[in-house]
Amino acid sequence: MEEVSAVKITTFIPSDSSLWFTKLGSTSELAVPKPITTSRTKYNHCVASLPSDIAMTVRDIIISPDKTDPQAQLKTEIISRCGESKTQEIC
Numbered sequence: 787m788e789e790v791s792a793v794k795i796t797t798f799i800p801s802d803s804s805l806w807f808t809k810l811g812s813t814s815e816l817a818v819p820k821p822i823t824t825s826r827t828k829y830n831h832c833v834a835s836l837p838s839d840i841a842m843t844v845r846d847i848i849i850s851p852d853k854t855d856p857q858a859q860l861k862t863e864i865i866s867r868c869g870e871s872k873t874q875e876i877c
Contacts, residue, residue: 793816795813832861844860
């Protein structure tokens with residue numbers, strides 16, 4: 787039987803998505819009983835916790851994620867599209 791890691795994802799921070807991803811990385815490292823290390827699992831946790839408006843902003847990435855490193859792609863696109871300077875416009 788495969789172990790399931792328990793995590794509590796912090797609320798998305800629209801004004802500082804880079805900080806949110808840093809916190810998300812720390813949360814993944816602290817997962818019990820073992821850290822979350824696969825990009826796909828991190829991606830799934832991230833997508834599940836995104837507010838709807840942010841998910842709509844990266845809809846194309848969510849629907850067709852990168853096959854090798856979906857978490858890195860999602861992180862890059864959220865920071866790019868919803869960065870601090872764009873938060874007022876989009877989010």
